[in-house]
Amino acid sequence: MKVFITGGAGFIGSACAKKLMDRGDQVVMIDNFNDYYDPSLKEARIKKFLHGYKFKLYRGDIRDEKLIERIFKKEKIDKVIHLAAMAGVRNSLLNPKLYLDVNVMGSLNLLEAAVKYKIKNFVFASSSSVYGNNKKTPFSETDNVDTQISPYAASKKADELLAHVYHHIYGLNITALRFFTVYGPWGRPDMALCLFTDAITHDRPINVFNRGKMSRNFSYIDDIVSGTLTVLDKCTGYGVMNIGGDKEETLMRYIEVLEENMGKKAKKKMLPMQPGDVPTTVADIKKLRKLGWAPSTRIEKGIKNWVAWYNEYYTQQ
Ligand SMILES: NC(=O)c1ccc[n+]([C@@H]2O[C@H](COP(=O)([O-])OP(=O)(O)OC[C@H]3O[C@@H](n4cnc5c(N)ncnc54)[C@H](O)[C@@H]3O)[C@@H](O)[C@H]2O)c1
16 A cells, blocks of 8 residues: 655654654655744655654645645555644744745645545544533543644644545545653654653753643553554544543643653743643543553553653754
């Protein structure tokens, strides 16, 4: 099977690529290596994390319609994992046009090409942020999702709507995966775990928003990859699927486990809630479990692996 991964130099994309190649699939990727966070980490995922693997990488932009058309025409792709996006809730408040442009218009280019080149299955990254201010927990795919509270979240909801259109009109098999706070080795430097680790390492205080009154289904990267491939292999038609860890953890417990693994206490700066952020994102993952998938990594093990990777990677920089 030949799989096209957009955002292949990204955190989740590179991990999906490795797993697909490990099981014998062919991989073609695109990434524009933008500088939303240090692109040297994206280069390192390609050169070090994927060292020794054979794949094709296009350095380009999913908004480039002609390039997307050329790739689909040339590569004879079977399935797509579309992960390229401007991620990050807070930054989307500063750059809403960029977020909508990449996340919606870029996705539209891919949907058009997927229909034209008869792609067998299209799986793409939505986000738990589409639940916005949903008060009912855990969040279920059947909940109403009309109350996004950031441009990023609204762009992901728009992608879900477009996905339904392309399924309804053209019969495209397509699933939106609502990822819940993914973490682990090779993870994103803009996310809380890395910001905390950096701050603790350099004796700076960590910013604890909503005075720590937050909880998440922290989702370990390996579980996210196996869930994504399960959907790629098994889902047809149109669907929306939560994908995340199975245990609600408080932010304070997450920090405590990090402190234990770093052997050092964090200096905590307790702050109010940030605009665009939500206090709780907890996933109901029954739907994905029915396909035989289950997350297996608790934060005690996941954060241990994270700290080991962080120490190795950042001491070499
Ligand atoms: N990591 C999480 O916790 C999380 C949670 C919810 C949703 N998501 C979604 O999952 C997807 C992958 O997230 P990630 O954590 O791996 O993020 P990431 O930023 O590490 O990966 C995204 C990749 O897409 C690339 N990209 C961005 N704009 C592009 C463009 N116009 N053309 C080509 N490439 C482009 C980036 O350079 C980056 O390498 C994203 O769509 C994100 O919104 C992630």
